[in-house]
Amino acid sequence: MIEMTGIDKAFNGNVVLKGVNFSLEDGEIHALMGENGAGKSTLMKILTGIYERDAGVIKVNGQEVDFKSPKEAEALGIAVIHQELNILPDLSVAENLFLGNEQTLGRTGILKTKEMNKEASRILSQLGLDIDVKTPAGLLSVGKQQIIEIAKAIETKAKVIIMDEPTAALTDREIQTLFKTIHKLQEQGVSFVYISHRMEEIFAICNRITILRDGQYVGVRVIKETTFDEIVKMMVGRELGERFPERHAEIGDVKLEVKGLTRDGYCEDINFKLRKGEVLAIAGLMGAGRTEVAQAIFGYRKMAKGEIFIDGKKVKITNPLHAKKHGIGYVTEDRKSEGLVVDFSIKDNVLLTNLDKASNMGIINRTKEKSFVSDLIKKLGVRTSGPMQTAKSLSGGNQQKVVIAKWLGDEPKILILDEPTRGVDIGAKKEIYQIINNLAEQGVAILMISSELPEVIGMADRVLVMHEGKVTGEVTKENMTQEKIMYYATGGDKVVQI
Amino acid sequence: MSKSKDLIQKLGPLLGLLLIIIIISFMSPSFLTATNIFNVLRQVSISALIAFGMTFVILTGGIDLSVGSTLALTGAISAGLLAGGMNPLLAMLIGLLLGALLGAINGVIIAKGKVAPFIATLATMTIFRGLTLVYTDGKPVSGLGDSQAFQLFGKGYLFGIPVPVVTMIVAFIVLYFILKQTTFGRRVYAIGGNEEASRLSGINVDRITIAVYALTGMLAALSALILTSRLNSAQPTAGQSYELDAIAAVVLGGTSLTGGRGWIFGTLVGALIIGVLNNGLNLIGVSSFFQQVVKGIVILIAVLLDRKKTA
Structure with missing residues (x-):
């Protein structure tokens, strides 16, 4: 059906795919797996014509193709269902199903509503979903919306459906229904590319699995002939080398203690202690509730239940201002939307948290402001033409350093780092690790959320692993292996029955 | 963006004004x-003070x-207090504080109630106007006395300048x-640039939002005092559609409607452009109906030019 060989892709000289192979047979469910940033999405975007490849061959049904746009891929029966569903909540199920593809009376633009409703009912019942197609789609559960997306793909005569993390927001029962639907279509010869982090699901429904790591093709396996352990090893197996600088921090008294932290629907009964000079990592898959825990500690989102203690004293933190006063800093996951004012200069971004230090009675002191910022950017090695350069024009790594500088200026006692090296190149990564080490050596207590297992193992003294809002395991430095963390992150011994 | 390009962009409105x-001074000798x-x-x-806010x-x-x-x-209530014989300075002060209070109400609805500013102030626009009509019974408030201080405020001269x-x-x-050199001003820009990042940086977004609307209300009250003094009465229908002129002045001055970018000097120039146009078109003898057309076209041209430059 589909045959991709030797696919290369680089963005601005940054290689993201190198010699990747991928093949999909008729009626096959093929899993695509790899850590965040391994290149799964890029590969699929190349397949569907969103990105152009630098090298390699793509064949569909034996014919070499060169899609210039997703429309062209769609014409050959390749459809994508994104993680973020494309459902318009106020339109009916049928209207959603035919969106952009409406049946009309000739070219008048007058809709053949009855025919479309009937056809929608037919397709959906074929997929095992018997609902009134006139219901607004927004009233349906996410699981049913997902099936509408599949129906949309079928309506356009898709032969290949690419699903990106389809079960991320589904309940167990909805997952069952989804799997049944997928099986039904498989019997009719439809193939699926199934991108997921959930090992148990892949073992439950996929035929083969292709594994990518750091943009490289690691291999392909037949699910029936492989094991959980083999896949994990293929996925994470890389030499740590000296990517992680040494740290000589003294772990001291408990600085922060979290008891029973709960946010309905996000995380449940989270308990942990964080000590001075310690780097505690929270690992887990995307959507496991890690960021949600950090947001609650920082007072950015309300917690339903739970208590926070700093230096053994109970504190009440209901907004970031309180958190800041208690010496907590928070380097957010998403630099652009939460960390920076991108139109501001480096100087003004760094001063977002520190304006009081460079001013007197609310009046800004220009000299103090400049020296304060210059010191910080020098300390962190931000590569820039000067403090007046806009944040927008910096590289990812340097932007991240600016966000860290923003908090370092505030001299936090507890620093939460959410994916501190996401989208940052290897060199800058090491520099950021060095900054983290220096802080720990100065006695700062560090809570690091990371999806990159090598980073967790290289940096953390201890790791908490979360799965679906709960802590499923705690691993100490001596026992830390990627396999162990991955085991807890995918839910431990919980296996989906099908 | 390079410094020189930045400067051209900033001085664009000024060149437009010149x-x-x-053009007008060529067409009408009495203009200059x-x-x-x-x-x-x-x-x-009067319009500039509102546009500043x-x-x-x-x-x-x-x-x-x-x-x-x-x-x-605020004009009607200050006028009412004056007509009732209150100390003029006190009456004016009460007017200003009332303006700040009304603005703060807007700010609280927006920041704490999480209502979109457009909707919140659309509602209070109607409420405040309604309260004015209730208070004045729809009639002008006059008989404000002959207090020197109050008369001077709208009609007097200082060193030969009105x-x-x-x-x-x-x-x-x-x-x-305030905008350029204080922490408050810097935070105003930060909130407009990225509200979430500001909040996550420990900036008290709610408090600053409320203060900004209160400041705007107070500036509206200040211009109410000038207007009331000049007319020697307060009209219940005063200030209608002033908000649109103010928005136009801000936009003409190059401030981005999405927030975070702009400067108050531009607004001053924008208000001057509108004022000069109003006056000049009158002098040239353009009918007041057609004046509106010209004003609208000027605003469109200015915004389109600005878009081109930023694109």
Whole structure:
């Protein structure tokens, strides 16, 4: 059906795919797996014509193709269902199903509503979903919306459906229904590319699995002939080398203690202690509730239940201002939307948290402001033409350093780092690790959320692993292996029955 | 962006103003006379003060439609107090504080109630106007007495310059300083640039939002006092559609409606452009109906030029 060989892709000289192979047979469910940033999405975007490849061959049904746009891929029966569903909540199920593809009376633009409703009912019942197609789609559960997306793909005569993390927001029962639907279509010869982090699901429904790591093709396996352990090893197996600088921090008294932290629907009964000079990592898959825990500690989102203690004293933190006063800093996951004012200069971004230090009675002191910022950017090695350069024009790594500088200026006692090296190149990564080490050596207590297992193992003294809002395991430095963390992150011994 | 390009962008509105002045002064010899210039500036002072406040609001990414009604209500109440024989300075002070209070109400609805600024101030625009009509019974408030201080405020001269113009210039300098040189000003820009990042940086977004709307309300009250003094009465319908002129002045001055970018000097120029156009078109003899068409076209051209430059 589909045959991709030797696919290369680089963005601005940054290689993201190198010699990747991928093949999909008729009626096959093929899993695509790899850590965040391994290149799964890029590969699929190349397949569907969103990105152009630098090298390699793509064949569909034996014919070499060169899609210039997703429309062209769609014409050959390749459809994508994104993680973020494309459902318009106020339109009916049928209207959603035919969106952009409406049946009309000739070219008048007058809709053949009855025919479309009937056809929608037919397709959906074929997929095992018997609902009134006139219901607004927004009233349906996410699981049913997902099936509408599949129906949309079928309506356009898709032969290949690419699903990106389809079960991320589904309940167990909805997952069952989804799997049944997928099986039904498989019997009719439809193939699926199934991108997921959930090992148990892949073992439950996929035929083969292709594994990518750091943009490289690691291999392909037949699910029936492989094991959980083999896949994990293929996925994470890389030499740590000296990517992680040494740290000589003294772990001291408990600085922060979290008891029973709960946010309905996000995380449940989270308990942990964080000590001075310690780097505690929270690992887990995307959507496991890690960021949600950090947001609650920082007072950015309300917690339903739970208590926070700093230096053994109970504190009440209901907004970031309180958190800041208690010496907590928070380097957010998403630099652009939460960390920076991108139109501001480096100087003004760094001063977002520190304006009081460079001013007197609310009046800004220009000299103090400049020296304060210059010191910080020098300390962190931000590569820039000067403090007046806009944040927008910096590289990812340097932007991240600016966000860290923003908090370092505030001299936090507890620093939460959410994916501190996401989208940052290897060199800058090491520099950021060095900054983290220096802080720990100065006695700062560090809570690091990371999806990159090598980073967790290289940096953390201890790791908490979360799965679906709960802590499923705690691993100490001596026992830390990627396999162990991955085991807890995918839910431990919980296996989906099908 | 390079420094020189930045400067051209900032000075664009000023060049536009000069161009309009040159064209009008060729078409009407009476335009460039001292009396007329003071006349224009006096008129502009009222709308400029409101536009200054609007600049702060728009920099945070908000909008305030209620300024015209705030002007009417604070003008009417100050006038009522004066007519009742209250000490004029006290009556004026109460007017200003009332303006700040009305603005703060907007701010609280927006920041704490999480209502979109457009909707919140659309509602209070109606409420404040309604309260003005209730208070005045729909009739002008007059008989304000002959207090020197109050009369001077709208009609007097200081060193040969009309007092309203002096008020406008002082307000401009103070507000310019606040935006440029204080933590408050910097945070106004930050909130408009990225509200979430500001909140996550420990900036008290709610408090600053409320303060910005309160400031705007107070500036509307200040211009109400000037207007009331000049007319020697408070009209219940005063200030209608002033919010639109203020928004136009801010936009003409190059401040982005999405917040975070802009400066108050541009707003001053924008208010002058509108004032000069109003006055000049009158002098040339363009009908008041057609004047609106011209004003609208000028605003469109300015915004389109600005878009081209930023694209």
